[in-house]
Amino acid sequence: MSSAASVREPDDAGLSLIELIVAMVLTGILSGVVVMILVNSWTTQQDVTTTTAATNEGQVFASSIERAVRNAEAVSVSGDVLQVRTRIGGVVDCRAFRFVPADADPATEPLTGDAGFFATGAAPLTWPGAWITEKVSPIGPAYFTLDATTVTYGFQIATESAPVVFQGEIAVRNAFAAGGSPCL
Template identity: 40%
Template sequence: MSESRRGTTPSDAGYSLVELIVVVVILGVLGSAIAIIFANTWRTQANVTDQTQATTRGQLVASEIERAMRNAIAFEIEDAGNILKVNTSLGDGTSQCQAFKFDSGELRMTVSGAPAPGIWPVWQDQVRKMGTTPYFVAKGASGVTYTFDATAENAQTSSTAPVHFTGDAYMRNAAEGTMSPCW
């Protein structure tokens, strides 16, 4: 055996300390990058879920207001635009009279046949005023403009912005009735 090969045996083959440190640093950087990507994906998914929740809530509120106004024979707005009362042409007896009241981030709704007059059960929460704009503003004798913000249930912990809703709802026919026997 020659002198140059004398110190090399199969048991001497392996990684040096420097090589191990380099591998650990590379794995740490890759692991951190994957963790950051995962956290950002999770946060984005939570924001999308919050936006979807708020949009669904707002669409439900807007469609119910529009349905009531479309079938209205009379309506009135009270309490500086916080209450909309509607007498509809629906003759089923349970939804002829509908009223919507925005109060401290909750939308309360009552209908004819409610348990007791003056009881305003919470229908939707997480509905807020859009700035200083009233919730309801009369638009001529046969229409109303509604404006509100809808938020997600966990909006206090979320960075998701509220979803803005504004729209016009009109009576299908000219005002032909009165608020009696509703309110």
């Protein structure tokens, strides 16, 4: 036997334990990065969805308030309720806009914000109209204030990221009566 025949060639037919461990660690790191990217994308998409929904609901609510007050014949602010007798399209109509505090009892106040028409004596929970389905809170001490011929409103809608703020000041175009109950 020659010495060359007794030297064995290295066996490259498989993976060593070290190579296998390195491959598993690299696969784990790459998988972790991919999972983090997917989770962050999903979370961002949830934030955008809730912010968009809150923005849409708030814009509908705010534009309803502005349209009713701009054409008002009588306006009353009482607590978290704005009542307006308005003339839209030549028809006199009563509209009320009401906010339910964010900390309200969900058993008695299932919706946290609402606006809409109401009939004399109708319970506020039966008012049809635009609804805000997220938590609503005032900006400042009240949702509504009435000063001579100007109604000011301010509210914010909670979202998963940051609250969406709505505020405005509406001057009445018509001669109108302030105070009392314009819709009784």
